[in-house]
């Protein structure tokens with residue numbers, strides 16, 4: 001239970017000011033347990049089928065069609081279906097930003113501060129395997145978790161970078177239809193869920209984040225196409241980190257405006273910046289969040305669409321510029337979509353032989369070989385030699401001693417019925433756990449060659465069968481312990 005007397009006085013004062021008469025209800029809510037949630041990965045399974053698999057009529061999260069409340073966080077993280085990528089464990093309020101983002105089929109989406117992938121995994125699901133998702137995080141360790149989560153989800157239309165956001169401008173200026181900017185923040189909305197956030201807050205407070213947030217929004221705006229939109233979200237209440245950052249940006253950029261967020265029961269319309277919303281734990285079943293949707297006007301769109309009178313935002317601009325981001329500071333101004341890499345239709349024979357097991361029409365123009373690794377690029381892509389990539393499309397596998405070794409990512413990207421001879425195990429079959437632990441398993445039918453191991457029709461990974469023995473090819477770093 002969160003000890004309210006342990007909360008900084010300055011923070012409590014700011015909440016009192018923000019909430020007025022609702023303040024006692026908010027304080028009372030801090031004494032309650034934080035909510036946990038599970039978001040179904042619709043790339044792999046429909047929410048209804050998920051509920052049937054778990055024989056549980058999970059309570060739905062109101063603001064997303066594939067999110068549910070759960071009390072069984074631990075058992076869900078150890079379940080074989082988790083290893084099959086059927087769901088992602090996520091705090092319910094954190095499901096809102098990706099659910100509210102404009103993500104259309106065949107579009108280009110960027111998640112700028114993406115690790116460990118809570119929003120990216122949903123963005124990938126909403127793209128449905130087409131288009132492009134670029135997921136970036138500045139932190140190398142966190143980006144590794146992002147890579148794992150996206151691969152577990154089964155997303156292949158991805159580019160994962162570990163970059164300072166400003167470095168993306170050269171390659172992707174004006175490129176994206178939709179951007180998610182889930183900014184680093186002071187985390188006031190997470191105190192009840194994670195005490196470590198509170199301890200960190202005591203050291204740094206909200207002031208430490210406003211400059212970087214303002215800079216990130218500025219960079220995101222340069223990466224956005226005319227007509228596109230940015231979802232700006234934080235898990236903090238601080239007006240300086242939310243309304244002042246967004247409002248200050250809008251005040252300086254007439255070609256951007258705020259599109260009102262859909263209001264669900266309990267969402268609180270920000271009084272500081274109309275159209276943006278706040279989620280409070282005393283109003284909804286979830287933790288604290290702020291969300292705003294910033295749209296970039298289409299080139300021929302009338303300026304009248306800019307709904308905010310400049311005077312209305314005067315209070316924001318001062319705070320925004322206080323954060324020391326120069327008004328029109330252009331990190332890299334030259335518009336240049338990065339170099340296209342050479343794709344190849346000359347795929348090594350052993351890889352081609354392997355791909356014959358898969359019932360899928362491969363586009364020959366999208367194969368890309370980098371050293372011994374073979375990738376299948378997304379529908380759209382631009383790659384720049386100067387960027388640091390963790391993934392460039394779907395990693396199919398690698399050539400080792402002239403032989404093709406399929407990747408774990410490929411297994412996760414497949415559907416069981418795309419493989420010619422899957423080894424489909426029942427959830428109660430003890431070979432499922434043995435397989436996930438990296439052990440050798442056996443089948444009752446003789447076979448020689450690679451097979452896709454599935455649990456109740458959902459792929460887990462590959463084995464290489466020889467006679468009855470199936471050599472385990474499950475990625476060692478993902479093994480169940």
Ligand SMILES: C[S@@+](CC[C@H](N)C(=O)[O-])C[C@H]1O[C@@H](n2cnc3c(N)ncnc32)[C@H](O)[C@@H]1O
Nearest residue numbers: 113114115116117118119138139142182183184
């Ligand atoms: C709120 S977390 C993102 C959570 C993520 N969107 C999710 O849903 O799983 C903020 C992220 O921003 C990253 N970050 C911090 N400073 C950054 C910067 N200057 N540029 C890009 N990312 C940054 C952190 O490494 C962290 O992973």
